[in-house]
Amino acid sequence: MNPSLKQLRYFVALAETGGFGRAAETVFVSQPALSQQIKELETILGVELVERLPRGIRLTRAGREVLERSRRILGEVAELERAARLSRGLTGRLRLGVIPTVAPYLLPIALTRLRARDLTLDIRVREAQTEKLLDDLEAGRVDAVVAALPLPVAGLAVEPLISDRFVLAGTAARLARWVGDPEALRPTSLAPDQLLLLDEGHCLADQALEVCGLRGRGRVDLGASSLATLSGLVAEGFGLTLLPEIALRAETAAAPGLALMRFATPEPARELALVRRAGGDGGWAAPLADLLREAGAELMGSARTVCP
Missing domain, CATH: 1.10.10.10 (Winged helix-like DNA-binding domain superfamily/Winged helix DNA-binding domain)
Incomplete structure (x- = not known):
């Protein structure tokens, strides 16, 4: 038996x-x-x-x-x-995992486009940190995941989406020191005790530390649970933070006191991708990636308007 x-x-x-x-x-x-x-x-x-x-x-x-x-x-x-469910392409039920620093910004646009493409598509969204989403992907609880590269596991099929650049966010007074010399604004020039980050476990926090050349968190770090919280804090003068372009349209609208400044070239960025289990029929992944890229491009265009 x-x-x-x-x-x-x-x-x-x-x-x-x-x-x-x-x-x-x-x-x-x-x-x-x-x-x-x-x-x-x-x-x-x-x-x-x-x-x-x-x-x-x-x-x-x-x-x-x-x-x-x-x-x-x-x-x-x-x-x-x-x-079997997706053998006919992007139809049926789609279970998509998205990291929290992408979901609130990309999903409203992407899901609208998906619905416009096929009203019968049954979309189930799971928002969680990268480690949990990869576990769900391995166990088959989600069909694909939108996350930032590189990933801690190998053997996945990867569809690159967008390069999401970081900008420095704070009050106008805090950013004033770089106004006359924008070429001096580099991630490594930021003081660790002024940088606010997301809670540990968020890949964006690790990426911010890496691009700034920092080994740990500063004394002022409050460990926020979302980019919305971080934006509100720095808009009120509680330090500085790094925001991805994908979030700029929403966060500047929600926090009017937020000032932004771009880093000197080359601008630091994270690479977002759609990942799925390797093998099998992935014919549905390409059209899904195309829709996500279109949504991302719209947000990138808005970011250039908000922070030229």
Whole structure:
């Protein structure tokens, strides 16, 4: 007798939630039913997968190995379902993951274009940080992800989208020192104790540190959870931050006191891309990437108007 896909899904849910009760809620079954399926899976495989503890579970060595393989198997099954669903191109249901520093700006335009292209397209959007989205991509919970390159995993199919340049944001008073000498404005000239960044885990925060040649966060860093929060803070005089062009139209409208200045050439930038699992029928990815590029180009044009 072989393990069933249902048993593998239940086991992955148990491993990810750390308890039978929480896992049962995740997969919408009763706790006894889930517990019975896990026992049957252990019997079929002939190994103990979890240690039952007073407050949850702990994976055994065999359990960790089975978890890795289960995720791989479920991911392949999801890829099979996805390939069949999208075999006719950009139709049916599309599950798209987008990082938080892109989603609020690109999606309103891109989704409008997608709807105009095909009103029957069922679009499901997942907004999360890069690491989580790549896990979802591997597990087949999303079909594609919009993220910034480079990515921490290999073996993905990549469709480049846009080069999203960074600009310096703050009050006009804080930016005044560079007004007469714009060629002096380089990321490495910024004082670490003046730079505000997003919370740790956001790839944009890591990119900002890298382009500024900084090893850590300054004393004034407030660890904001969104670019909107950062923009509001620096517009009120709480330091400086780096904003991507894709966000300029929205953030300058929301924070009237925000002043912007471009860096000297070459301007620092991040490369945005549409990524998906390699292999399979990717005929739907090219038209999706084209629509995302068009939406990105519109935002880039607005950025040049807001900050020439």
